[in-house]
Amino acid sequence: MSRTVLKPVVFAAALLLAGPAVAEDFAIVGAQVFPSPDAAPITNGTVVVRDGRITAVGPRSKVKVPEGTRIIDGKGRSVTAGFWNSHVHLMSPPFHQPDAQAPQALQDALRDRFGKWGFTTLFDIGSLPGDVGALRTRMAKGEVQGPRLLTVDMPFYPEHGTPIYVRELWAQTRTISAEVATPAEARQRAEAQLDAGADGVKVFTGAIVGGPQGVLPMRVDVASAAVAAAHAHGKPAFAHPTNMAGLEVAEASGVDVLAHTAPDAGPWSPELVARLKAKNMALVPTLSLFDAHLRQEGVPDEVVKRFVGNAQQQVKAMADGGGQVLFGTDAGYTEVYDTRLEYRLMTAAGLDWRQILTSLTTAPASRFGDATQRGRLAEGYAADLAMLGSDPQQSTEAFADVQMTVREGRIIYTPR
Known part of the structure; x- marks a missing residue:
């Protein structure tokens, strides 16, 4: 399977250089994934994004990443809904x-x-x-x-x-x-x-x-x-x-x-x-x-x-x-x-x-009437994501440790 593995900052920079109208398909692999506040975090998880939507969320061992998809290394990071x-x-x-x-x-x-x-x-x-x-x-x-x-x-x-x-x-x-x-x-x-x-x-x-x-x-x-x-x-x-x-x-x-x-x-x-x-x-x-x-x-x-x-x-x-x-x-x-x-x-x-x-x-x-589209990481939901550099279970200030913000598959923030 052909894949390009990119660190989050490098990947985000590539997308930003592509222009404001571009949303790319990608997968975050190896992160601690928080599907929703009431669900158990997935320790070694994968989130797959295609056409601005989430197409798969689950343990890395069970989620197949489509061939040719860009991979973001999520090791040591946490991913939540935007x-x-x-x-x-x-x-x-x-x-x-x-x-x-x-x-x-x-x-x-x-x-x-x-x-x-x-x-x-x-x-x-x-x-x-x-x-x-x-x-x-x-x-x-x-x-x-x-x-x-x-x-x-x-x-x-x-x-x-x-x-x-x-x-x-x-x-x-x-x-x-x-x-x-x-x-x-x-x-x-x-x-x-x-x-x-x-x-x-x-x-x-x-x-x-x-x-x-x-x-x-x-x-x-x-x-x-x-x-x-x-x-x-x-x-x-x-x-x-x-x-x-x-x-x-x-x-x-x-x-x-x-x-x-x-x-x-x-x-x-x-x-x-x-x-x-x-x-x-x-x-x-x-x-x-x-x-x-x-x-x-x-x-x-x-x-x-x-x-x-x-x-x-x-x-x-x-x-x-x-x-x-x-x-x-x-x-x-x-x-x-x-x-x-x-x-x-x-x-x-x-x-x-x-x-x-x-x-x-x-x-x-x-x-605000958007519960079927946003607010959690689930298949079919808008790809609104926040990638954090630390674990909010250890300190809630981790919610401010943002490494990447994605709106509908488009990178809108990564550290300069």
Whole structure:
């Protein structure tokens, strides 16, 4: 049998030189393969990719690699399904007005900020109007490679509730107001964005406005109107809760995903978690956001630990109560793209490697209607893969030790 055996970096470089529209057939041989979070890892496994799909997964001794297939040596490495980041913002340069940007600048930014950390799907949950749609169009034309993009487009703020931390951005870009005052206004804009290709909506049920008000909750009827529009289109609704009042609006309006924990709300009781689970709500922790942001602001260490500790308790309570946890970092709002801190904080909260891998793969695939195509390594699934340089069973920071990221059979990241 004629085969070319290549180290991952050499192989990836060859594919990248072939151009953005090229996906090659290959097999990863000899790796520790994680078919899914709930399956036993395959110690000496093989994954075969053809035409952008997975055609075989199993022990090396039982999987026949077709003649002529390029072989990637997986010895000492781990292979999982490609990761989802369920909370990003594609609004900082070069992602604003992507039609005016050089393709290489866009591709490099996607590679270095997201592909480097194993992400094959990103859910943008708040950006400037039309930007992510325009970027997706360029990617569909083959001009730019990168992770698959989902977006809610422009978020929904309460009347007089534009968050204090985005006011300068809104003014600089001269973007139309994202505030909605009435249910009719919320419904109409939600329908317009969804009809234009948005994959969901995001409502700020608790908007940080500063001053004496502090946090401004959105009216329940306004939030409900946007959420109902999303559900009518078969799309999810995210909420930014901030505190207990915002959490109550999110619960009452029927949102699907809490985009953050709510440290200001204090510890979550089993009864609260049971209510959230009964409403089939998921949670995105974004623990590193709180840690990094508070330290950047010079908040004393003991306060940071208490605040982040509240968030960790909420994540653990959600997981213990059977609620769904989705991995997300808020990258793009924060400039922290490195995922190691998030993994450390999730582990310290009490989540094990299987729970973290679930939050990266099968949970978002299921939550966002893609469970038959993505989220696991199985025959017929899209060839979205992350190859790691170490074993996540030994340390969950191995999920950040990414040696190669593959989206639908195309290499979108390998170390330079």
